[in-house]
Structures are given as structure tokens and as C-alpha cells.
Amino acid sequence: MSNGSTFPPHRRLRGTLVIALVALVVAGAAGWLVWRPLSGAGGEPSGAAPPGAAASGGAGGNSKESKEPKDPDSKGPKDHQAPPGGDSHKGNPHGSLKGKTVVIDPGHNPRNRDHAREIARLVNIGNERKECDTTGTATNDGYAEAAFTLDVARRTRALLQDQGAKVVFTQDGDRPYGPCVDERATIGNKAHADAAVSIHADGSGTGNRGFHVILPARVRAGAADTSPIVPPSRELGERLAGRFVAVTGSAPSNYVGGGTGLDVRSDLGGLNLSTVPKVFIECGNMRDAKDAAHLTDAQWRQKAARGITEGIADFLTR
Template structure:
């Protein structure tokens, strides 16, 4: 999405500084009084004790109860390195909750095709360990996108008191494989796991969708205990993602609901804790790609997903 910059007025003739200062002060006094009056009116106890913060309204299809809004910035760069344990927030509404973020793919996978092409057991059958992921037509990779959004999410969730773990942080030479990604969430006894992705569909196919686990009971896979809570998690993420980013649900899968159920993904089949995937948009569509490559939009995506997680954990 492009933004038109401000128009600049030509330089104005120099004015008498003392006169300008006098006029400015005269204008500020009534303005300050008016601001005080408005503040008193908004914060008065007549609105049920509200402090004047605007209520957040979800779309009709979104969950009815929402967690407190997590503040966000529009910085084009993701947050810095993970804080040390001493500086990590230990209090907040998500204190005691464990969230595992699974940034899809790995920036180094393309250098290790033999390793990522080996087959692993996903319960129902055998599939490749991992893939390289997709990219925009200009070369912005899915692996770079997922890590950026994951870093932004970690900052937002840790500020709420959550303990956040990653399945990978670009610190491995390749992988992990899809079965290991599931095991990381299981071993952490995560309260919620979200796998971050961006799709590689055809031009004109736009929008996001959240992938939910279907009922699978084969071999090492048994998703029956997590199907219901995972759907709850996915619905809350979809609702907040629409509200925060303004993006529409996918126009090519999910029948406009933004929700898709699958039984062929090892990361879901082997999970024993609530888990969903989110395809944040289509990297191969120019309009979606313009959003996915925007730092400001990625911040909104991180906030939308994080608020959905917080909503689920505080239910």
C-alpha cells in the first residue's frame, strides 16, 4: 500500500518574533482550558467508571470477548535481541503462560536441500522434513517474513508477562523438521503454539487464513484432545487479525471464513497442545506482497496475532 507524502508550503516572509510569541500564548490559554474541560467530561464517573479509553469492537464474526489491547509501534525494523532473563517482564495478565512461536521455514534451508528433503513420520504418512518456503516476486523470502513477525510478537507477548519460546530463530543451519517443531511445543507444555507463514498462491488470490488441526488418530498422531481448543485459538486470532490489520479472509480457501481445517500437516498432527498455523497473505500477489513487505503492516500482523493469543489465554 502506498502513502502520499505531505505537501510542503513555500518559505514564508520572516515575521516579528515577539508579536508571534504573544499571539501564540494568547491562543494556547483558551485551548488548554478547553482540553481540561473535555478531559473532565470524558473521565467523569457518569460513564460507569471508565477512564475514557475507547472500547475495542470486533467484527460480528469475531469472538465476543477480547483481551486488553497490546500496544504496538510502526517501526520498520523488528525489535532487537531477546532481553536477558533479568530484564524480561515477569508480571502481567499472561504471567505463567507459555507461548511457542514457530517461524515457518529457515533462512538457511535453501543451502541444505538434502537435509530438508528427507522424509519424516507425521503420523498419517511420511513427508519432507521442511521446505525453503516461498518469496515475493522481488525476492523477499517467507523465512525472513516469518522471523520478523515472530520477533515483533515476542516483544508484545513478553510485555504482557508471557514466557515466549521459538522453534528456530535463524540460529540453525537448517530446519528444524516439522516433527521436531511439534515436539518443541509439546516439551514446553505450551499453552498455545502459532506457526507463522505466508502463502505462495496465484496472482489475484489474496487474504489470510488460519489453519486448524483436523481429527487425526493414526500412529504417533492423536489430535482429538487439541481440536476444540485449537479451533478456539484460531477463531480468536482470525477475529483480531481482521480488526487490527484490516485484511480480509482468503478469497481462495476457507469459503470466506478465514479458517481452514487440514489433516496433512505434521506440525499439527503431532502436537499435543493447542496449535494453529496462519498464512498472513499471498506473497505472489502484488497487492498482498506490498503489505507483507511493509514494516508497519508486519507490526499490525504481529499485534493482531498476539492479541488473539492473549484473548485465548485469558478466556
């Protein structure tokens, strides 16, 4: 045979095919060994999610976020990344607050302006003495904070009652003035409230925008001892802030709280003298035109009431 081969042509061809097949198998195995360490448990290579999937959302991905989902009720700025105008919280169905008592404190009083001497008298708030009450602020067009707080409070009451809660008001436009800040705290204490929220709107400078929730500082002075209520009040405030931004679409304050939407104060009698979990919410700045446009809009006020309700409900059903 030619080329000195001792094998017939058909045997040489078969040998060549066997060698080629072995080489192909070895190459394929090597390729699989190189690819396998780069893939997740679900078989998709890291950084190459399947069509339509988020880069970090696949069940087999290596992203830390995909393994540790964020809790929408957890602390800090994550609460404030919720989409604006979100749906009503599904975790708080009708009747879920049965047996719970909530105190709603509409800030100020529409008739305080007619009782300047009475609301100017000083009352003891534990660590100092302050005015009984104030008139509150207003928008540049004259919409009073006291009218705003009553409207949102009444809307909030209706939503809370729909979920079965007992709601107690500190005032419902039925008093000549006040009540004083110390009495507002006493009303919540006597009701043995499971949660208390004082509703306000701020009167800061133009350009200062957004809401913030005021939490009690640790105060032990005179009749004030907030130590037992500081932790639950913070949780109430965090949940309230998280739901408020989700429902209203409002951003946390750009001038108080460092972007968290939370502020801690020791100079408010309504907090210092409370023995039940309590916070204040400043729903926006009435002196800023953009915030005022929301605060004067009835549909937005309904959203504000819903955000407050959902925050309270989240706290009470935790």
C-alpha cells in the first residue's frame, strides 16, 4: 500500500473518525468545566439573566439582594423608595384593628386665634414651660393649618374605624380653643391608646419641602418620663413614614431629618408627657407653593389620611 501503511483504507478512515470523536468529547468536557463555575444554581451565567428577568432577581443568581430581599417595613431610607401612589396595604383588611384604641390629635384649633390670652398661658411639659397652644401656620392664600389637620384627622378616623379601631380625638372643632398640649397628652394616656398620632403641617421657608415624623427624645424631668415609649414610638414613626411616602408620593423633608423623614425632639409637651407610643407628623410645608398645592387638594389629603392609617395599622398588627 502507498505511504508504507499496513492498514487497508477503510480501517485508516475508521481510526481517524474515532480519534476525531474522542477529541470532540474532550473539548466539550473542557468547555463545560470552564463555563460551570461561572453559572448560578439556576444555570444562568452570572451577569447574564434570562430575557425579561432583572439582573439581580433570578432565583439562582449570585446577587446578595436576590438572597436577602428588603423588608418594606424596615428602618431607614429603604422605606422611602416605595413607589408613589401605591395600592392600599393588603396586610390590613377590614376589621383587623378590632380591639385597638388609636388617639388622633388634630394640631391646634381653628378658633385658637380668638383666644390669644388663653392659649398663651404657660403649662409644664416636664423639662420646661411652654404655651398652652398656638394658632398654627397657614398657606400664603390663607388656608389654616388647623383646618387642614381637622380634615385629615377626620378622614383618618373614618379609615381606622373601617378597620375596627376605636378612635379618640383630642378635639373635633368642638372646643373654644386648645386643648393645651399637656391635656392632649393626658387624653391619650387616659384612653390607654395603643398608638397616638398628632397631625400637623409645617410653616418653614420657601423651598423647604416634604414631610417629616417627629419622635420623642428621652426625657426624664418633672412629670415627664418618655423612656418606656421611645422604642415603640420610633417603630410607629418609621412605619408611618414608610407608608406615608408610598401612598402620597411625597418625599421626606429636605430640611429636617437628613433625608430620613424622621426627627427627634424633647421640647413638645404632647410627646414629653405621653405614656403611650406617640409621634407627630408634619405632612408638608404650608409656606412652600409646591407643598401647599398638595395640602390644599382634597384628593391628596385623602391619600395623606390613607398613608397615616396604613402606618398606624402596620404598627398595630406587627
